[in-house]
Structures are given as C-alpha cells and as structure tokens.
Amino acid sequence: MAVVTQSADALTDRAPTGLESLDVRKLGMWAFLGSECVFFGSLISMYFVNRPLMFSPALEAAHLTPKTILNIPFTGVLAFILLCSSLTMVLALNAMQQSRRRAGSFWLLATAFLGMLFLGGQAIEFIEIAHEGITLQNSVFGQSFLLLTGFHGTHVFVGIIWLLSCIPRALRGGFHAGNYIGPEICGLYWHFVDVVWVVIFTIIYLI
Amino acid sequence: MAPGGNMAQRDTHSNPGVGGPLGGHGDNVEHASHPTARFYVLIFFILLAVTIAEVFVAQEPFLGIFEGIGVPIAVPLLILAAVKFLMIAAFYMHLKQDSRAFSAFLIAGLILAMGMLFTFGGLFTAHSREPFDQIAWREQLAQNAGTTGTSATTGGGGH
Amino acid sequence: MSTAEYRAQEGTIDPGRIAERARPQIVERGLRARPGGWLGWITSTDHKKIGVxxxxxxxxxxxxxxxxxxxxxxxxxxxxxxxxxxxxxxxxxxxxxxxxxxxxxxxxxxxxxxxxxxxxxxxxxxxxxxxxxxxxxxxxxxxxxxxxxxxxxxxxxxxxxxxxxxxxxxxxxxxxxxxxxxxxxxxxxxxxxxxxxxxxxxxxxxxxxxxxxxxxxxxxxxxxxxxxxxxxxxxxxxxxxxxxxxxxxxxxxxxxxxxxxxxxxxxxxxxxxxxxxxxxxxxxxxxxxxxxxxxxxxxxxxxxxxxxxxxxxxxxxxxxxxxxxxxxxxxxxxxxxxxxxxxxxxxxxxxxxxxxxxxxxxxxxxxxxxxxxxxxxxxxxxxxxxxxxxxxxxxxxxxxxxxxxxxxxxxxxxxxxxxxxxxxxxxxxxxxxxxxxxxxxxxxxxxxxxxxxxxxxxxxxxxxxxxxxxxxxxxxxxxxxxxxxxxxxxxxxxxxxxxxxxxxxxxxxxxRPREEMPDNPWDAATLEWATTSPPPAHNFDAVPVVYSRYPLWEDRHPVEGGQPAVIAAAAPHTSIDERSHPADTQVAVGEGESNAHLATVEADHGEHEAGHAFHLPAPTIFPMILAFGLLLIAFALLFSPPILKVTFLITGVIYFVVAIYGWVKQISE
CATH class of the missing domain: 1.20.210.10 (Cytochrome c oxidase-like, subunit I domain)
Structure with a gap:
C-alpha cells in the first residue's frame, strides 16, 4: 500500500509538485529581507526627517551636533570589522560547499566572533555618547541615532545567536556539498545586516 | 523518516519542468559552479578600498575640494555606498548567479524604502515644523531631573 | 449535480481527466498515531486545519x-x-x-x-x-x-x-x-x-x-x-x-x-x-x-x-x-x-x-x-x-x-x-x-x-x-x-x-445528518473541487497536471488553439495517458514495478524518495509555545507591578527559548 508518512524533516514538508525550482527557504528569506528593507527604510526616513533639528548654531556652540559627537575613525573600524565578518561568512559557506567541515566551522565561529566585536564596539560608542550628555530622552539626535543603530545592533545580536546555533551541526559535519542551505540562509541575513550598516555608516556618520 | 541527506540543493538541479514556456520564470536555474575563495577575498579588498575612500572623502582635504567644485559631499559618499551595497548583494549574497526572483524582492524593498525616504524628505521640508529650541529644552529637562529626581518626559507607563 | 453526472449528460465524459485522477482513493495507513481531539487541532500543521x-x-x-x-x-x-x-x-x-x-x-x-x-x-x-x-x-x-x-x-x-x-x-x-x-x-x-x-x-x-x-x-x-x-x-x-x-x-x-x-x-x-x-x-x-x-x-x-x-x-x-x-x-x-x-x-x-x-x-x-x-x-x-x-x-x-x-x-x-x-x-x-x-x-x-x-x-x-x-x-x-x-x-x-x-x-x-457530498457540487472549474469534500490530509493522490485555466471544464472549454503544447514541453515523460490511475497508486511500497507510476510522477521533481509516497509534516506544539512566550513577554510590558513584570518576563523568555530549541531540534531530527 502506498503510505502516507509524516516527518519532521524540514525538506519533506515541501512535497515537490512541479514548478518548484527555487529553494523555498531561500525564497522566504529573500521575501523577509525585502520586508526588512522597508523596516530600516522607515527608521532611516525618521532619522532623515529629524536631521534638520540636529544642526543649529546654538547646538554647534554647545558641541552637541552629530559631527562633534560621532567618532568617525572609530566607527570606520567597526565598519571594517563588519566587512571582515561578511568575508568570513562567505568563506564559511564556500568551505561547506566543498565539504570542508573544520574550515567551515572555523569561519562560522570567526564570523560570530567578529559580530561580537562589532557589538562591543557599539556598546563603547553608546557609552561615550552618554558621557557627552546625549541620551534617548534629551536629544533629537540621541533618540533618532540610538533607535536606528540600536535596531541594527539587535539584528547583529540575532545574527550571532543564529551563527552560533549553526556551529554544533557544522562541527558534526551536518553541512556539506549536498546540504549547505542552513548557513547559506543565515549568511544572507548576515550580509543584509552588513549592507544596512553600509547605508547607516554613510547616512549617519559620513554625510 | 525521510533521508535527511537528500537535501541536494534543489536549485542546482536544472528542472526540466520549468524552463521554456511555462511562464514567467525565465532563467532561475542556479549555476552549479560556485565562486572561489580567492574571488571572495578579491571582492573583500575592493570593499575595503571603497570603505577607506569613504572615510577619507568625508574628511577635510576632500571635503573642501568637493565643496569647491560645488558638489554636495553627499553625492560621492552615496555613490560609494551604493557601490558597496551592490557588490555585497551581487557577490556575497549571490544575487548575480541566483534567481532573479530573489533580486526582485530586494529591489522592491529598496524602491519602497528610497521612495519613502525621498517623499518624506520632500514633505517634511514643505510643511512648517514648530521651531524647537533644543538647548532650552535640555536645560529644562536637567532642571526637572534635579528637582524631582525622575525624568520629566516619561509618564506612568503601563497600568 | 456532480461533475460526472454533468458530463454524462453532456455526453463528453472523459475518464482520463483530472477530476477522476486527482480524487483520493488512498486511506491513510502506516501513520504514527496523530494526536486526536483538541490536541490534534492545536498541534496541527495541516493547512486545512489551520485554515479552519x-x-x-x-x-x-x-x-x-x-x-x-x-x-x-x-x-x-x-x-x-x-x-x-x-x-x-x-x-x-x-x-x-x-x-x-x-x-x-x-x-x-x-x-x-x-x-x-x-x-x-x-x-x-x-x-x-x-x-x-x-x-x-x-x-x-x-x-x-x-x-x-x-x-x-x-x-x-x-x-x-x-x-x-x-x-x-x-x-x-x-x-x-x-x-x-x-x-x-x-x-x-x-x-x-x-x-x-x-x-x-x-x-x-x-x-x-x-x-x-x-x-x-x-x-x-x-x-x-x-x-x-x-x-x-x-x-x-x-x-x-x-x-x-x-x-x-x-x-x-x-x-x-x-x-x-x-x-x-x-x-x-x-x-x-x-x-x-x-x-x-x-x-x-x-x-x-x-x-x-x-x-x-x-x-x-x-x-x-x-x-x-x-x-x-x-x-x-x-x-x-x-x-x-x-x-x-x-x-x-x-x-x-x-x-x-x-x-x-x-x-x-x-x-x-x-x-x-x-x-x-x-x-x-x-x-x-x-x-x-x-x-x-x-x-x-x-x-x-x-x-x-x-x-x-x-x-x-x-x-x-x-x-x-x-x-x-x-x-x-x-x-x-x-x-x-x-x-x-x-x-x-x-x-x-x-x-x-x-x-x-x-x-x-x-x-x-x-x-x-x-x-x-x-x-x-x-x-x-x-x-x-x-x-x-x-x-x-x-x-x-x-x-x-x-x-x-x-x-x-x-x-x-x-x-x-x-x-x-x-x-x-x-x-444536519451528514450527506454524501459530491466532489464538485457547484460544477466549478478549479482544482480544489477535484478532490473529496472535505479533502483528505494529503489533498490529492496524484498531483494534477493543468492544461488550462479551467482544469475541470476542459471538456467544455478546450485549450485555445486546441494544443496543450505547454505540457508536452514541460514534462516530456509524463503524458496524461501514462499517468497512474488512482487505483494503481494503492500499491505496496517497495513492490518494485507496481510503484513505477508514482516513481514517474515523483522523479520529475528531481527528488525521488523510494519507499514513501507522500510526506506530511508532523504535528508540533512548538509554534504555539513560541507564540505563547511572546504573549507573556507582551504581558510583562503591559502590567506595571514589578513582581508581575518579572514573572511574566522570565516565564515568557523561558517559553520562547524552549520553543525555539525544541523546534530546531525537531527539524534536525
């Protein structure tokens, strides 16, 4: 008799029916990233709309404009760290596509470590800004900046958890040339977080 | 239990049921060959060079030069950012060799986000906002905090 | 009037057509015991139960x-x-x-x-x-x-x-x-x-x-x-x-x-x-x-x-x-x-x-x-x-x-x-x-x-x-x-x-006492009417092949131009006549040749799993627990007495983490 089975395997849920040609999980991830674009777009729009209020002669005199508060070389280093983490992420994926278990796990771990380094840097930055007398409550710049970069930091945090959760399976050799969709999707998310930082770095820090 | 190892990338198979006249999909078969590690490192160095260029463009000598020729500093910076963005999306996120359906999601999101940014920018410069003296407000806040010991702007939260 | 009656009346009955083919004949067998009753509903991953x-x-x-x-x-x-x-x-x-x-x-x-x-x-x-x-x-x-x-x-x-x-x-x-x-x-x-x-x-x-x-x-x-x-x-x-x-x-x-x-x-x-x-x-x-x-x-x-x-x-x-x-x-x-x-x-x-x-x-x-x-x-x-x-x-x-x-x-x-x-x-x-x-x-x-x-x-x-x-x-x-x-x-x-x-x-x-519901009581044209009413857990025995916008009306509204050319190009080795008749799919798994029809159908997708005809997702409680964890976290922000806040927050986070862990573990099992 033909048997109807049930299984918790992630793949078999999607009984192939015909037109299927894309990986649904990748498709779902990209749909989610499209949504995230609009989410960060909303936050960046908020920053942009508030930006005129962050500059005035009086604020300039009190050294309270973003230009005087933000430390561009320091965040330049943060941008560099995140860029490196993107490289280690693709290298991890590349190693797994060639079934190199140890290399793949190492690069995943390196990515997570760089992510933590980035978060640490961001924490230092937030503390420095607080020392300048800028908080969520008392500055238009403060609230706009902290919400936007805070949400980016939250995304980095989620990404780190995700990366770390991939590592046990990577060490067991669970990802190989025949199956690397997990780290690939995680990588998409991670690169997206990097790309958001590229935009934030330009719009908040440099311009 | 299903064979768990049977997760061979479905998108690397060229599915005979899809190509051709079945509608809309076009070229959505991923190339089986992946870029090499060397290629990724090369991209990284280009990205790094662009990042360094960004930091320098935003600093004094270049800042003055661009202002001198009448170009707002935002223009070169946004171009450099766009270059980085596109390179990461195309090469690290594999949009170049993946299905165009994936790019469509990113592009749709980007168009909306940028549309929102520019429209809001236009709308908010057009409408007159209440003049707001941030310095006086900060002093007021500091005073309130000194007298009551709590922040004046936070009300009583939940029930 | 059912589809078959309608077609008999029209004199255009075509036994090879989709409605008959997709109609499930297979009884679910060999299942792990599914939780029944209300537990079966809240742990369900069946799109029909979730929809209801x-x-x-x-x-x-x-x-x-x-x-x-x-x-x-x-x-x-x-x-x-x-x-x-x-x-x-x-x-x-x-x-x-x-x-x-x-x-x-x-x-x-x-x-x-x-x-x-x-x-x-x-x-x-x-x-x-x-x-x-x-x-x-x-x-x-x-x-x-x-x-x-x-x-x-x-x-x-x-x-x-x-x-x-x-x-x-x-x-x-x-x-x-x-x-x-x-x-x-x-x-x-x-x-x-x-x-x-x-x-x-x-x-x-x-x-x-x-x-x-x-x-x-x-x-x-x-x-x-x-x-x-x-x-x-x-x-x-x-x-x-x-x-x-x-x-x-x-x-x-x-x-x-x-x-x-x-x-x-x-x-x-x-x-x-x-x-x-x-x-x-x-x-x-x-x-x-x-x-x-x-x-x-x-x-x-x-x-x-x-x-x-x-x-x-x-x-x-x-x-x-x-x-x-x-x-x-x-x-x-x-x-x-x-x-x-x-x-x-x-x-x-x-x-x-x-x-x-x-x-x-x-x-x-x-x-x-x-x-x-x-x-x-x-x-x-x-x-x-x-x-x-x-x-x-x-x-x-x-x-x-x-x-x-x-x-x-x-x-x-x-x-x-x-x-x-x-x-x-x-x-x-x-x-x-x-x-x-x-x-x-x-x-x-x-x-x-x-x-x-x-x-x-x-x-x-x-x-x-x-x-x-x-x-x-x-x-x-x-x-x-x-x-x-x-x-x-x-x-x-x-x-x-x-x-x-x-x-x-x-x-x-x-x-009202339950009557025998025909598959297609309204004589509609779309695929949901090709299966039983209500449909079985796996919806269709054989995944239907579609030749037109109105799969169940094909006898009355033939494909324009008269040529179902698209299919011929799409699935060269699955012409409609070669496809299995539902009765034939009731073959024992592993009986070699007699399973060939199914194998044909499944092999088209580059993913043929010997021994299983249909995979349905197993029931799981974790999505509900995860959502419940988020509910508790929302409560933590909603109620102001500190003791309530802390209790809700901690239990909420625990539920959330346990659910994610269980979920991931269940997938990778």
Whole structure:
C-alpha cells in the first residue's frame, strides 16, 4: 500500500509538485529581507526627517551636533570589522560547499566572533555618547541615532545567536556539498545586516 | 523518516519542468559552479578600498575640494555606498548567479524604502515644523531631573 | 449535480481527466498515531486545519467587533443619549475598528488563503507548515493581548492611534500598549503568513500552471502577500517608536520634545493605505472565483482582472497621504497624491466591468454565494465612487473626519470585503465541511444583510455632508441629524439579526445528518473541487497536471488553439495517458514495478524518495509555545507591578527559548 508518512524533516514538508525550482527557504528569506528593507527604510526616513533639528548654531556652540559627537575613525573600524565578518561568512559557506567541515566551522565561529566585536564596539560608542550628555530622552539626535543603530545592533545580536546555533551541526559535519542551505540562509541575513550598516555608516556618520 | 541527506540543493538541479514556456520564470536555474575563495577575498579588498575612500572623502582635504567644485559631499559618499551595497548583494549574497526572483524582492524593498525616504524628505521640508529650541529644552529637562529626581518626559507607563 | 453526472449528460465524459485522477482513493495507513481531539487541532500543521482555526477565531472576533458596533449605534441612535459616557464610547470605537481590521478581515482572508491556496494549486500543504501554525497562534495571542486591555483600560485613540493623543502625556494607561502589542504580534503573524503564501504560490504550483493559469483567488492572495511583506514594516517601525515614546522617554511624535506627530501619520498610512487593498483584494479574488461558476461561463478578461490587481498593488503605495490632505501638505503634494488616488480607480473599474462582462449572457444561478458576489459588486461600486470623491482634495477638505468617510470605509470594507467573504463562505462551505449551508436561510441572510447594511450606512453619506463629525459620542438634538441616525441604528440591528441568521445556518448545517457530498457540487472549474469534500490530509493522490485555466471544464472549454503544447514541453515523460490511475497508486511500497507510476510522477521533481509516497509534516506544539512566550513577554510590558513584570518576563523568555530549541531540534531530527 502506498503510505502516507509524516516527518519532521524540514525538506519533506515541501512535497515537490512541479514548478518548484527555487529553494523555498531561500525564497522566504529573500521575501523577509525585502520586508526588512522597508523596516530600516522607515527608521532611516525618521532619522532623515529629524536631521534638520540636529544642526543649529546654538547646538554647534554647545558641541552637541552629530559631527562633534560621532567618532568617525572609530566607527570606520567597526565598519571594517563588519566587512571582515561578511568575508568570513562567505568563506564559511564556500568551505561547506566543498565539504570542508573544520574550515567551515572555523569561519562560522570567526564570523560570530567578529559580530561580537562589532557589538562591543557599539556598546563603547553608546557609552561615550552618554558621557557627552546625549541620551534617548534629551536629544533629537540621541533618540533618532540610538533607535536606528540600536535596531541594527539587535539584528547583529540575532545574527550571532543564529551563527552560533549553526556551529554544533557544522562541527558534526551536518553541512556539506549536498546540504549547505542552513548557513547559506543565515549568511544572507548576515550580509543584509552588513549592507544596512553600509547605508547607516554613510547616512549617519559620513554625510 | 525521510533521508535527511537528500537535501541536494534543489536549485542546482536544472528542472526540466520549468524552463521554456511555462511562464514567467525565465532563467532561475542556479549555476552549479560556485565562486572561489580567492574571488571572495578579491571582492573583500575592493570593499575595503571603497570603505577607506569613504572615510577619507568625508574628511577635510576632500571635503573642501568637493565643496569647491560645488558638489554636495553627499553625492560621492552615496555613490560609494551604493557601490558597496551592490557588490555585497551581487557577490556575497549571490544575487548575480541566483534567481532573479530573489533580486526582485530586494529591489522592491529598496524602491519602497528610497521612495519613502525621498517623499518624506520632500514633505517634511514643505510643511512648517514648530521651531524647537533644543538647548532650552535640555536645560529644562536637567532642571526637572534635579528637582524631582525622575525624568520629566516619561509618564506612568503601563497600568 | 456532480461533475460526472454533468458530463454524462453532456455526453463528453472523459475518464482520463483530472477530476477522476486527482480524487483520493488512498486511506491513510502506516501513520504514527496523530494526536486526536483538541490536541490534534492545536498541534496541527495541516493547512486545512489551520485554515479552519483561522476562520473560527476570526469569526469570533467578527461577532465581538459587531457587538461593539451595535453598542455604539445604541448610543448614537438618539441625540444626547446617556447610555454610555464619552470614554466608553471612545474605547468602543477603538476596539471595533482595531478588531475588524487587524483581527477580522486580514486574518479571515489569511484563513481562506490557507485553506484554499494549496488546494487550488494542487499542492499538499503550504511551503512552511510549522511557520503557518506560528502565524495562526501569533494572531490568536495578539487578539488575546488586545482584549486583556478590557480588564484594565481599553485603548481610546481609535484604530489609527494618532500621536500625540496616543502618547503617554494624554493616554498614560495600558490600553494603547495593548494596541501596540496587538499590531506587533498580528503584524508578525501576517508577515510570516505572507512569506509562506509567496513561497507556496511561487514554488508549489503543479505542472502546467503558469502564472497565466493560476486561479484568480490565488493571484489576489499573491498580491495580498506582497503588499503585506512590503507595507507591514512601516507600521512595525511606527509602533516601536510609539512604544519608546511611551516608555523610554523618547519624543518621536511629541512636539514638546522636538518630535513631529505628522511622522506618525505618514508612517501609519504608508502601511494603512496598502492595508485597505490588502483587505479588499482577496475578496475581489473570491468574487472572481464565484462569478464564473454561477454564470456558467469562464471569467471575462482573465488577464485584465489579474493584472489590474497587480496595478492596484503598485499604486497603493503612492496614495497614502490622501488620508492627510487636511494636514496641510501643500498644493503640490496634495495634487500628486490626489492623482495617484484617482488613478487607482482605473484598475478597480476594469475589474468591475470584467465581472459584469462575466455575468453578461451567462446562465446565472442565483445561489446564495452568487447573490453575495453580485451584492459585493453593487456595494463596492458605491464605496468606490465615494472613494473617488474623497480623493479630490477640495471635496476631502469638506468631508475629512465626517460620517461621509465612515460611510465610505463601511461600503468598501463591509459591502466589499465582508460581502465577498460571505460569498466565499457559502461557496466553499461544502468543500470545507462536507455539508451545504442552507440555501433558504442563506437567502434570508443575504437580504437582511443588504437591507440592514444599506439602511445603516447609506444615511451616513448624508450625515457626513451635513457635517456630523466621526468619533463623537453624542450630538445636540437640533443639528438635524436625529432621523438618519435613528435609521442607521435600526439598520445596524437588522445587520446584527442577519449575522444571527448566519450563525443559525452554521449550527443547522452542523447538526444536519451528514450527506454524501459530491466532489464538485457547484460544477466549478478549479482544482480544489477535484478532490473529496472535505479533502483528505494529503489533498490529492496524484498531483494534477493543468492544461488550462479551467482544469475541470476542459471538456467544455478546450485549450485555445486546441494544443496543450505547454505540457508536452514541460514534462516530456509524463503524458496524461501514462499517468497512474488512482487505483494503481494503492500499491505496496517497495513492490518494485507496481510503484513505477508514482516513481514517474515523483522523479520529475528531481527528488525521488523510494519507499514513501507522500510526506506530511508532523504535528508540533512548538509554534504555539513560541507564540505563547511572546504573549507573556507582551504581558510583562503591559502590567506595571514589578513582581508581575518579572514573572511574566522570565516565564515568557523561558517559553520562547524552549520553543525555539525544541523546534530546531525537531527539524534536525
């Protein structure tokens, strides 16, 4: 008799029916990233709309404009760290596509470590800004900046958890040339977080 | 239990049921060959060079030069950012060799986000906002905090 | 009359056709014991059970929202009524609007989509069955968070929660926080659901079903999903800012802290206007499914209906500020947004003419489903016309925040979305539950709805033009508004009775002895009617191959040009004659040759698993636990006693982490 089975395997849920040609999980991830674009777009729009209020002669005199508060070389280093983490992420994926278990796990771990380094840097930055007398409550710049970069930091945090959760399976050799969709999707998310930082770095820090 | 190892990338198979006249999909078969590690490192160095260029463009000598020729500093910076963005999306996120359906999601999101940014920018410069003296407000806040010991702007939260 | 009878009558019976082929003959065997009873429902990952749970939950919220509306109409029935005070009325306005938009119309369409999309495209389930369960439970718990506010202070700022009214300076109580968490949780639910729909529709259609052959309901669900994915994050960002404004001392929307209330309005309507098309498009899809079946004709202008939906989707992102003409955007912006709003009337009109064209010359059968579909068209035209008038800034300056706007939104959302939903209910009920809803009661329901609806909402146009503002809890007797307010209240109660008739009809259908339900009682054309009523867990034995837009009508409406060329190119080794007959699929697994038919079918997909015919997702409790964890975390932010806060937060986080861990473990097992 033909048997109807049930299984918790992630793949078999999607009984192939015909037109299927894309990986649904990748498709779902990209749909989610499209949504995230609009989410960060909303936050960046908020920053942009508030930006005129962050500059005035009086604020300039009190050294309270973003230009005087933000430390561009320091965040330049943060941008560099995140860029490196993107490289280690693709290298991890590349190693797994060639079934190199140890290399793949190492690069995943390196990515997570760089992510933590980035978060640490961001924490230092937030503390420095607080020392300048800028908080969520008392500055238009403060609230706009902290919400936007805070949400980016939250995304980095989620990404780190995700990366770390991939590592046990990577060490067991669970990802190989025949199956690397997990780290690939995680990588998409991670690169997206990097790309958001590229935009934030330009719009908040440099311009 | 299903064979768990049977997760061979479905998108690397060229599915005979899809190509051709079945509608809309076009070229959505991923190339089986992946870029090499060397290629990724090369991209990284280009990205790094662009990042360094960004930091320098935003600093004094270049800042003055661009202002001198009448170009707002935002223009070169946004171009450099766009270059980085596109390179990461195309090469690290594999949009170049993946299905165009994936790019469509990113592009749709980007168009909306940028549309929102520019429209809001236009709308908010057009409408007159209440003049707001941030310095006086900060002093007021500091005073309130000194007298009551709590922040004046936070009300009583939940029930 | 069943399909077979119909075909026998026509003399064109074709035993090799899809209906017979896809009809399940296989009894589920060899299963691990599925949990039965209520546990089987709440752990289900079956899209049909999830769809039904969506429909039940949303219907409950519909009744609750309706009762709130009736209480408001009781207060407004007479001038200077004292049944309730202003605060209660404000709470009712907020509860009613929010319930109907976030807890009824959006999720009810998700429910229909969940149940029907996989069936219509010949798939076994949604692309992500467990995420599907998660969206259901996020929606249910979002509703619960919202309604807990009844036990302390309900929100009082309307469904739009305009800042700064919704800020802590004016409404420090927890109702607005409950509203924020509702938006977060149901938003997350809709986002996950939408991603699921997109993945399912893009990837899991059967052979032969290109975009040009998809049922129109699937088209509209696809657009609905895209709109949700792209519009929801705007409100997610906005309510997050509102939350930090209320609790962490920021001032994004507070002018005294450098913020700007208009930012809230822009972000809200950037989501809010696509949202109204999210609400109406799938209802249009339902109508596009019902009309051809009961007109005995293929839909007129299929491509126009499909692509006008896409056009509406695009344009819906360019019109949001027409809700804000009166805020002083400036002439240029007013003109631009007015243009977009007028433009969106064009694809809408295209759809309406196509529906009329579908009925024109058809042999109409006025079953209840058809009556509601026709009612939808008529009511939606009225709502559309008042919408076009509101799109003009000079007119809008007069009508802003008057009952004219209330009339408009109820014509498009009740006369539109809900009428379409009723049509879908009567149409698909036999498929979902294997019983008909009673036609006699259905007709009573329809006519009571029409009379009550028009009596309740049409006078609001006049009240609005006479200047009656919306959201007021009472008015003076000498304003000239008394009579029509009275009539409106009477109409509202007639509507209430009509919903009671519907409930009676459901109970009657449930208690009636079960009859043998044919697969295709309406003689419809789409794939969901090719399987049994109700369908088995795996939907179809053999995944059907689709040759035209009307797979079950192929004998009457042959593929244009007479050549099913597409299939020949798509699946060279699966011609229709080689495909297995259902009876043949009842072969023992592993019996070599006799399983060859199935192997042929499965091998096409590059993924042939020897030994298993169908895989269905296993039941799981973790999506529900995860959503429950988020509910507790929301409670932690909602209740102020520290001990409650800490308890809720810790237990919530524990539930959340355990659920994620269990979920991941279950997948990788």
């Amino acid at each position: 749970m969506y429909l039940i939950a949303t219907f409950m919220f519909f009744v609750v929202g309706g009762v709130e509306a009736l209480m408001m109409r009781l207060q407004l029935g007479a001038a200077q009524n004292t049944i309730m005070d202003g605060q209660t009325y404000n709470a009712l306005v907020s509860l009613h609007g929010t319930t109907m938009v976030f807890l009824f119309v959006v999720p009810v369409l998700a429910g229909f989509g969940n149940y029907l999309v996989p069936l219509m495209i010949g798939a076994r389930d949604m692309a992500f069955p467990r995420l599907n369960a998660l969206s259901l439970w996020l929606f249910v718990f979002g509703g619960i968070v919202f309604y807990t506010s009844l036990f302390f202070t309900p929100p009082e700022a309307g469904w739009t929660s305009y800042a700064p009214l919704s800020d802590d300076a004016f409404l420090p109580t927890g109702g607005i926080d409950a509203w924020i968490f509702l938006v977060h949780l149901t938003g997350l639910s809709s986002l996950i659901g939408a991603i699921n729909f997109v993945a399912t529709i893009h990837n899991m259609r059967p052979k032969g079903m290109g975009f040009g052959r998809m049922p129109l309901f699937v088209w509209t669900i696809l657009i609905y999903a895209y709109l949700l994915i792209l519009a929801l994050p705007a409100i997610a960002a906005a309510v997050t800012m509102l939350l930090t404004d209320r609790h962490f001392g920021t001032g994004f929307f507070d002018p005294t802290a450098g913020g700007d209330p208009l930012l809230w309005q822009h972000l809200f309507w950037f989501f809010g206007h696509p949202e109204v098309y999210i609400l109406i498009l799938p209802a249009m899809g339902i109508v596009s499914e019902v009309l051809p079946v009961f007109s005995r004709k293929p839909i007129f202008g299929y491509s126009f209906i499909a692509y006008s939906g896409v056009a509406i989707g695009f344009l819906s992102f360019t019109v949001w500020a027409h809700h804000m003409f009166a805020t002083g955007l400036g002439d240029f912006a007013n003109g631009a947004f007015a243009t977009g709003s007028f433009l969106i009337g064009v694809p809408t009109g295209v759809k309406i003419f196509n529906w009329i064209g579908t009925m024109w010359g058809g042999s109409l059968r006025f079953k209840t489903a058809m009556l509601f579909a026709v009612g939808f068209i008529a009511m939606f035209i009225i709502g559309g016309i008042s919408g076009v008038s509101l799109a003009s800034p000079p007119v809008d300056f007069q009508q802003t925040d008057t009952y004219y706007v209330v009339a408009h939104i109820h014509y498009v959302l009740f006369g539109g979305a809900i009428m379409g939903m009723f049509a879908g209910m009567y149409y698909w009920w036999p498929k979902m539950f294997g019983r008909f809803l009673d036609e006699g009661l259905g007709k009573v329901h329809f006519w009571l709805t029409m009379v009550g609806f028009n009596l309740a909402f049409f006078p609001m146009h006049w009240l609005g033009t006479e200047g009656m503002p919306r959201r007021i809890y009472t008015y003076f007797p000498d304003m000239g508004w008394n009579f029509w307010n009275m009539m409106s209240s009477v109409g509202a109660y007639i509507l209430g009775i009509s919903v009671m008739v519907l409930v009676g009809n459901m109970i009657y259908a449930y208690r």
